[in-house]
Amino acid sequence: MxxxxxxxxxxxxxKTSGSDRDRVVxxxxxxxxxGERTILNDVNLDLYQNENLVILxxxxxxxxxxxxxxVGLIPYDSGSINVLGYDVGHLDAKTLNELRLxxxxxxxxxALYDSMTVRENLEFPLRRNLGMNDxxxxxxxxxxxxxxVGLAKAADQMPAELSGGMxxxxxxxxTLILKPKIMLYxxxxxxxxxxxxxxxxxxxxxxxxxxxxxxxxxxxxxxxARETGDRIVALVNGYNKQEGTFDExxxxxxxxxxxxxxx
Amino acid sequence: xxxxxxxxxxxxxxxxxxxxxMFTLSFEFREILRQxxxxxxxxxxxIGFTSFIAGIVFTKQSRPSLSSFGAESWxxxxxxxxxxxxxxxxxxxxxxxGKLGSNIGAELGSMRVSEQIDAMEVSGTRPFSYLVVTRxxxxxxxxxxxxxxxxxxxxxxxxxxxxxxxxxxxxxxxSEVSVSVTYLDIFSSLIKSAIFGLAIGLVSCYAGYNxxxxxxxxxxxANTAVVASMITIFVVDLVTLQFINLFR
Numbered sequence: 464m465x466x467x468x469x470x471x472x473x474x475x476x477x478k479t480s481g482s483d484r485d486r487v488v489x490x491x492x493x494x495x496x497x498g499e500r501t502i503l504n505d506v507n508l509d510l511y512q513n514e515n516l517v518i519l520x521x522x523x524x525x526x527x528x529x530x531x532x533x534v535g536l537i538p539y540d541s542g543s544i545n546v547l548g549y550d551v552g553h554l555d556a557k558t559l560n561e562l563r564l565x566x567x568x569x570x571x572x573x574a575l576y577d578s579m580t581v582r583e584n585l586e587f588p589l590r591r592n593l594g595m596n597d598x599x600x601x602x603x604x605x606x607x608x609x610x611x612v613g614l615a616k617a618a619d620q621m622p623a624e625l626s627g628g629m630x631x632x633x634x635x636x637x638t639l640i641l642k643p644k645i646m647l648y649x650x651x652x653x654x655x656x657x658x659x660x661x662x663x664x665x666x667x668x669x670x671x672x673x674x675x676x677x678x679x680x681x682x683x684x685x686x687x688a689r690e691t692g693d694r695i696v697a698l699v700n701g702y703n704k705q706e707g708t709f710d711e712x713x714x715x716x717x718x719x720x721x722x723x724x725x726x
Numbered sequence: 727x728x729x730x731x732x733x734x735x736x737x738x739x740x741x742x743x744x745x746x747x748m749f750t751l752s753f754e755f756r757e758i759l760r761q762x763x764x765x766x767x768x769x770x771x772x773i774g775f776t777s778f779i780a781g782i783v784f785t786k787q788s789r790p791s792l793s794s795f796g797a798e799s800w801x802x803x804x805x806x807x808x809x810x811x812x813x814x815x816x817x818x819x820x821x822x823x824g825k826l827g828s829n830i831g832a833e834l835g836s837m838r839v840s841e842q843i844d845a846m847e848v849s850g851t852r853p854f855s856y857l858v859v860t861r862x863x864x865x866x867x868x869x870x871x872x873x874x875x876x877x878x879x880x881x882x883x884x885x886x887x888x889x890x891x892x893x894x895x896x897x898x899x900x901s902e903v904s905v906s907v908t909y910l911d912i913f914s915s916l917i918k919s920a921i922f923g924l925a926i927g928l929v930s931c932y933a934g935y936n937x938x939x940x941x942x943x944x945x946x947x948a949n950t951a952v953v954a955s956m957i958t959i960f961v962v963d964l965v966t967l968q969f970i971n972l973f974r
Contacts, residue, residue: 534848563850574845576837591851634845641849 485512487645487677488533493542495528502528503539504701510645510677515667517680517692519712519723524698526681527571530647533679534566535559547644564592567638567676571650573630575622575637582618585609585637592641608636611673612666628659635666639674646670646678652687664690685723697723740932747859754860761864769825769872773818777876780817781883784808789891798892802902805884810911814877816963819922822869823955827930830861831951834934835944843935858935862927869923870916877915914970921966925958 488510495503502525510516520526531537533544535551544551549562576584585605589595595604609615612632622630631651638646648667652660664687671678680691688695689709696706697720705712705720713724785805792798834857837843846853885899930951937947 531844536844536847560850560852563848566848568845568848570841570845572840574841576842576845577840588849588851591856592849637845638849 486510487512487547488679489543489545490529490533491543491545493529493532493539493544495525495532495537495539501701503532506542506698506701506703508696508703508706510679512677513671513675515671515678515680515691515693517682517688517695518698518703519682519685519688519695520698521683525701526683526698527649529698530568530649530679530681533647534563534568564641565644567635567641567643567646569631569635569638569646569648569651571653573622573627573634575625575630575633577622579622580618581609581614581620581622581625581633584622584633585640588637588641604640608640609633611639611669612636626659628655628662631655631663632666635670639670642674644676646676648678648680648682650682650684651680652682652684657686660684660687661690663687667691683723736936737929737932740935741928743854744858744862744928744931747855748863754856757856757860758863758867761860762868765822765826765864765868766872768829769818769822770875772825773821773872773876774879776817776821777814777880778883780813781805781809781880781885782887784813784880785884785887789888799902801888802884802894802899803906806881806903806907807911809877809880809884810907810915812963812967814880815873815915815919815922816959817880818869818873818876818919819926819959819963820956822865822872822923823926823959824952826865827926827951827955828948830865830927830930831934831937832944832948834858834931835937835947838935838937839940839943854935858931861931862924865923865927865930866920867923869919869926873915873919910970910973914966914973918963918966918970921962922959925962926955929954929958 486509488508490506490508493503493506494501506525506529508516508518518526518529528537532539533546533551535554539552546562547565549558551559551562554562575581576587579587582605585608586601589601589604595601605618606615609618612635614629614632614636617625617629617633622633625633635646635648646667651663651667655663667678667680668691670676678691680687682688692709694706695709695712696703697712697717698704699719705715705717712720715721785801788804789798789801792801792804834843837857843853843857846856881900881903885894885896888894888899889896933947933951933954937943939946
């Protein structure tokens with residue numbers, strides 16, 4: 464059976480280039496300032512199909528701003544962001560919505576709707592985006608999504624009754640229910656104990672393998688970067704200073720990047 | 727001054743987006759009904775209680791003045807006109823500004839700072855339509871109903887006060903009321919209260935939806951929602967009074 468979200472995704476924006484087939488995100492010379500304060504200063508990066516890319520950087524270096532620019536939550540000043548062939552800076556509301564349906568966003572604080580139960584949280588995008596009202600179909604999809612994050616029994620709980628790790632998982636399940644092609648994780652292990660952090664890291668890898676997604680993981684947690692990243696980009700002072708595998712970055716002479724590994 | 731004018735322009739833009747969304751996007755019927763229920767449920771007791779007391783107090787305070795002119799029999803007429811034309815809508819508007827304004831401002835504000843609104847946006851679920859338009863419509867639709875309820879309770883309070891003093895009958899009191907209150911009074915009161923509801927909904931949603939600055943911002947949003955709603959109600963009351971007087 465074709466997932467309703469996938470049916471919705473059959474309408475595609477024109478692709479930029481045939482040679483970019485495996486590249487799902489292409490960011491070029493991206494700049495963003497808030498008033499006098501420059502946050503992103505010439506960021507260039509690519510994300511490839513089925514890849515987990517970690518963006519590593521200190522707090523306040525613009526990591527979250529970067530992924531929010533990618534889904535049009537924050538407008539950027541100059542440069543270009545191309546996500547799944549959509550030129551993010553030049554989309555009307557309808558096309559931006561089409562793009563957002565294909566990109567899952569896991570927020571740092573989970574951002575569960577606290578007036579709704581877990582089940583209602585997961586049903587919400589299905590009902591509103593895909594117009595699904597068949598309760599049996601909704602139940603099946605909710606159960607599947609919760610099962611995939613190991614929380615099938617939490618369906619009727621309120622977000623306030625969940626632990627931090629459970630909230631993260633439910634937040635991820637809510638984005639996965641729309642079967643996104645790209646996942647964006649904003650500080651997925653922030654505020655979690657080491658054991659729960661490891662579980663979340665495992666889940667991020669499972670999501671990539673099971674859903675065939677490409678992911679960007681924003682973090683300053685070095686163990687999260689090591690466990691989840693196929694490739695790591697170090698964001699320093701608003702630009703991507705260095706990139707490579709975990710072991711490559713670990714060998715760097717750059718003191719700002721080395722500080723992460725020697726802490 | 728410049729900041730104030732920019733804020734007014736931002737509210738006007740917000741109102742424009744609300745009206746545009748109201749007429750262009752799919753109608754959130756279930757959510758509007760849910761919000762209407764909350765608006766009525768949250769305010770009904772306080773409005774009823776306050777209106778009843780206001781009816782008693784207004785009657786008790788007006789009676790000596792009318793008695794000194796030998797016009798005590800005009801009491802139902804005076805009270806009903808005051809209640810329907812001004813007291814009912816104003817009491818309801820101010821209570822709703824306090825109860826609903828703070829509630830909407832704080833609720834949307836905390837949703838904003840905890841990124842719940844961003845989460846709705848990135849999942850393509852049009853939060854503006856779901857969160858703002860439904861609340862604005864609910865306050866606009868429910869205020870006239872609450873005003874009718876407030877008027878009735880205030881008149882009941884007035885009747886109990888009158889009856890306790892001079893043994894007036896229920897039929898006599900309310901026949902006096904029905905003679906003195908015109909259709910224009912009722913119609914203008916309903917229109918005015920719908921505008922109050924619109925103002926409370928818009929101002930409170932604007933304050934909550936544009937919250938920034940964490941928990942401090944949420945408190946500020948709730949406070950702004952209440953204060954701005956109350957000021958708007960007084961201004962709207964003054965303007966509609968001038969306008970309605972053109973038809974009297």
